[in-house]
Amino acid sequence: xxxxKLVTTSWMSFCLCSIINSSNTCDITPSETTYxxxxxxxxxxxxxxxxxxxxxxxPKLKKGLWRPEEDLILKKYIEIHGEGRWQTVSEMSxxxxxxxxxxxRWKNYLRxxxxxxxMSEQEKDLxxxxxxxxxxxxxxxxxxxxxxxxxxVKNYWNTHLNRExxxxxxxxxxxxxxxxxxxxxxxxxxxxxxxxxxEVEIRGDDKENSPISSWTEDTxxxxxxxxxxxxxxxxxxxxxxxxxxIVDSIIFQAFVNYSDQVLREDVQxxxxx
DNA sequence: AAATTACTCAACCGCGGGACT
DNA sequence: CAGTCCCGCGGTTGAGTAATT
Numbered sequence: 001x002x003x004x005k006l007v008t009t010s011w012m013s014f015c016l017c018s019i020i021n022s023s024n025t026c027d028i029t030p031s032e033t034t035y036x037x038x039x040x041x042x043x044x045x046x047x048x049x050x051x052x053x054x055x056x057x058x059p060k061l062k063k064g065l066w067r068p069e070e071d072l073i074l075k076k077y078i079e080i081h082g083e084g085r086w087q088t089v090s091e092m093s094x095x096x097x098x099x100x101x102x103x104x105r106w107k108n109y110l111r112x113x114x115x116x117x118x119m120s121e122q123e124k125d126l127x128x129x130x131x132x133x134x135x136x137x138x139x140x141x142x143x144x145x146x147x148x149x150x151x152x153v154k155n156y157w158n159t160h161l162n163r164e165x166x167x168x169x170x171x172x173x174x175x176x177x178x179x180x181x182x183x184x185x186x187x188x189x190x191x192x193x194x195x196x197x198x199e200v201e202i203r204g205d206d207k208e209n210s211p212i213s214s215w216t217e218d219t220x221x222x223x224x225x226x227x228x229x230x231x232x233x234x235x236x237x238x239x240x241x242x243x244x245x246i247v248d249s250i251i252f253q254a255f256v257n258y259s260d261q262v263l264r265e266d267v268q269x270x271x272x273x
Numbered sequence: 274a275a276a277t278t279a280c281t282c283a284a285c286c287g288c289g290g291g292a293c294t
Numbered sequence: 295c296a297g298t299c300c301c302g303c304g305g306t307t308g309a310g311t312a313a314t315t
Binding site: 098 | 281
Binding site: 275276277278279280281282283284285286287288289290291292293294 | 296297298299300301302303304305306307308309310311312313314315
């Protein structure tokens with residue numbers, strides 16, 4: 001039996017002990033208790049190990065809402081072993097959850113510094129502005145909102161902000177987006193975005209013509225508000241807010257920093273050669 | 274008070290891309 | 295180079311709750 005399997009079973013017993021010790025109100029079910037205890041004994045360990053060695057067993061994965069004790073197990077596991085390798089987390093932690101489910105739970109709920117509760121006016125405003133720039137790139141938008149997850153932003157947009165924008169205005173904007181080539185805007189259909197994340201961050205094959213890089217270059221070099229960008233890439237800005245990024249220093253600075261970082265990362269490997 | 278409708282948000286799913294073999 | 299696996303993203307679903315009838 002390899003080391004990983006030993007760790008798995010020891011880990012499960014550790015978590016069980018933690019749960020029992022940490023709370024008298026633990027509502028773990030008898031069947032689950034039996035499972036943990038069984039797998040924690042040397043006999044149970046050997047049984048499971050031998051099964052796993054003969055063929056890779058994928059136990060039936062649990063779905064639905066996470067329970068407090070599951071959260072605790074996942075949290076403790078990640079505190080010790082760190083994030084990443086979610087399939088391993090799923091297997092080693094003893095949670096009967098898929099790797100993706102573990103990842104999602106950690107990212108959207110258990111991670112430290114997650115902000116809960118109402119969105120502030122500032123956050124709301126930023127979401128609207130960033131959505132105007134980036135479309136439905138929820139992870140990018142969430143990256144500019146400390147403590148908020150992409151799921152938070154997406155849900156908030158769909159339930160609150162989306163309905164605040166008059167429908168006919170959205171239709172207008174969408175139809176304009178379709179007409180202008182080179183737009184960063186994303187289609188509203190179920191299909192994947194036209195540009196991938198990395199393409200938006202800055203297209204590797206066409207950096208010079210990248211809307212973001214041309215914009216940041218324009219603005220860094222001084223920049224005239226009336227840069228060609230604002231007309232060439234009209235869909236990014238609405239008529240009532242001409243060249244919004246200049247006015248909005250937050251978004252502006254965020255993008256300059258962002259593009260700088262991406263450029264540095266792109267160029268660095270070549271400099272090292 | 275019960276039934277129905279509307280709303281919210283956590284979680285799941287399918288897909289694309291990158292890493293690895 | 296092809297196949298496989300894993301990760302992350304965005305779209306969607308559905309359970310739980312609140313509001314309304």
